Amino acid sequence: MDIPGLPARRAALNLIDAVLRRGETLDQAAGAALARVRGDADRALTRAIAGEVLRWKADLDALIDSATRQRLPDDAKPRAVLELMLAQVLRLETPAHAVIATGLPLLTGGPRRLAHGVFSTLMKREVSLPEVPTLPEPVAERWGDRAPAIAAGLAAPPQLDLALRDPAQTAEWAAKLGGVSLMPGHVRLPRGTAVEHLEGFRDGAWWVQDLAASLPARLLGSGEGRRVLDLCAAPGGKTLQLAAAGWDVTALDISKRRLERLKENLKRTGLFAHVVQADAFKWEPETPFDAILLDAPCTATGTARRHPDVLHRIGPCQIAEMAELQAAMIERAAGWLKPGGALVYAVCSLEPEEGEAQARPVALDPAPVASGDLPEGLSPTPEGWLRTDPGMLTEAGGLDGFFIARWRKAD
Structure with a gap:
């Protein structure tokens, strides 16, 4: 019987592998990866873990490398599992004991002991991530002078933007939904909002659309x-x-x-x-x-x-x-x-x-x-x-x- 929460972590590992090895998008990989994950909450957790690993990968890898005598290969499974574990502690505020309980079973034998040792070392050091994620080198080179500002904007997933069917009702819908508006016909809500349960969804008063x-x-x-x-x-x-x-x-x-x-x-x-x-x-x-x-x-x-x-x-x-x-x-x-x-x-x-x-x-x-x-x-x-x-x-x-x-x- 699976450990509670383990299928979500295994699915997150598969999502990341699909992106890094096969060049798939997270959306393309989600169908197969999430097939054995039950419940909306665990599915959302799977996507959140994978997203945070990909967002902060360079910085997570730097932490891992700081705690190993010999650098782990980029495609080594212990590295991927450690990325998953660190992302949960440092970005999703998951308790370390829960991370260990659902992360280490993804490995066996020597790799499990290695991952446990590296994770424990980093936790004792009370490590943290920088305020701004480090972009992969080819991306930073491509974006040039714009790269630092763009990277700062990638530090967190976006909030929820709604486009209104009737822009004349902008103030009304901002008040009803507890959001803010940056221009007529737009309302912005905190991330994590369950769209289908919001007032106006069933009536078609708005749709989700980035500003x-x-x-x-x-x-x-x-x-x-x-x-x-x-x-x-x-x-x-x-x-x-x-x-x-x-x-x-x-x-x-x-x-x-x-x-x-x-x-x-x-x-x-x-x-x-x-x-x-x-x-x-x-x-x-x-x-x-x-x-x-x-x-x-x-x-x-x-x-x-x-x-x-x-x-x-x-x-x-x-x-x-x-x-x-x-x-x-x-x-x-x-x-x-x-x-x-x-x-x-x-x-x-x-x-x-x-x-x-x-x-x-x-x-x-x-x-x-x-x-x-x-x-x-x-x-x-x-x-x-x-x-x-x-x-x-x-x-x-x-x-x-x-x-x-x-x-x-x-x-």
């Missing part, structure tokens, strides 16, 4: 019945925004599974969109659109606060592959615009190859982002683009990293 992720659709303004294409629409936050703003929305995505989630959200909120499952490189619209929102496939490094796996599995190859795809999608989308129509391009990536480098060659008229379009504390770049990262608005709880640009097609 930065809500900005691209906002830049298209009020629809007044005009036609907009939400390209790569699933899971649907931007589709809901556009429909709520009065646009006649066509929501296109290649994934049937993700579109099912979009349809569920449309039903819950009482909003409408024309949902199309198709490959954007094979599909053709019958008539041009008044506006197009291209939230392009990307490396998603801007979501590192909630998905710290991106710190370890994204590199130059993935960035180059995504950049090539994005350039092709921008060119294709631009051809579907009516004269005078607007195109908004967005990626939740911190990589300039996926943002600034994509925007420079676009052969449309710039429609610069204005400060008035943005939450207080954010400003457009000199080019009229928007670049956000997790190091911004930290006093208010931070936000994801995005690049957003807007253009109009000449009349």
